[in-house]
Amino acid sequence: MTEVVAEISGNHGGLLNNAVYLIEAAADAGADAVKFQCFDPERLATRRAARADVLALAGGVSLIKLYRQVHTPQVWFPVLKETAEAMGLEWFSSVFDPADVAFLETLDCPRYKISAFEMLDWDIIKAVKETGKPIVLSVRPVEGVTIMQATDYDGWHPPYGLSSHSPLRLPGPGAPMVEYHLRLEGVDTPDKSFSLTEAQLRINVQLIREMENSAL
Secondary structure (H helix, E strand, O other), rough: OOEEEOOOOOOOOOHHHHHHHHHHHHHHHHEEEEEEEEEOOOHHHHHOOOOOHHHHHOOOOHHHHHHHOOOOHHHHHHHHHHHHHHHHHHHHHEOOOOHHHHHHHHHOOOOOEEEHHOOOHHHHHHHHHOOOOOOOOOOOOOOOOOOOOOOOOOOOOOOEEEEEEOOOOOOOOOOOEEEEEEEEOOOOOOOHOOOOOOOHHHHHHHHHHHHHOOOO
């Protein structure tokens, strides 16, 4: 069964109550898990300052301004964890620096996501690997890097998930995971344009489950 993950990202608009509402909306829509983003704005802006691809996506907005706007404070995380667990949802987080991993380990974060922009950042990969927790890794085309699907001698083919930035995209058959950004209506955030409302997420969950049932 495809795991449906609701990405909270910065769609809380800087308010803890909104983050809690988003978790509740994810559960009501039928999601299986919620994902957060853990980073220090200044540290992340410094790490990415020379990344032309990141700067292009920022659209002329300074990275420090953007990351301060979408930041999820560490002090919120115990509340977010408690809320997710109370709603019967799995939870995990993206990390962007070894310090983020160290903090989340104090909350026994069950798994970690590494974003496509950090997919070659060994410091972060090493920090996550040393926890022994599962890793969710996003990848994207990078100049000079060829990404191949590896097949071992037992004929194992790794399944692929989908990190969607469109309400119309559904995962392929057998995908282990699909991730949708979730937003609250009336809350204006930088992620709004590629995020789903609760109603849209509910429709996608229903379509995914119907496809799975029809394949049985």
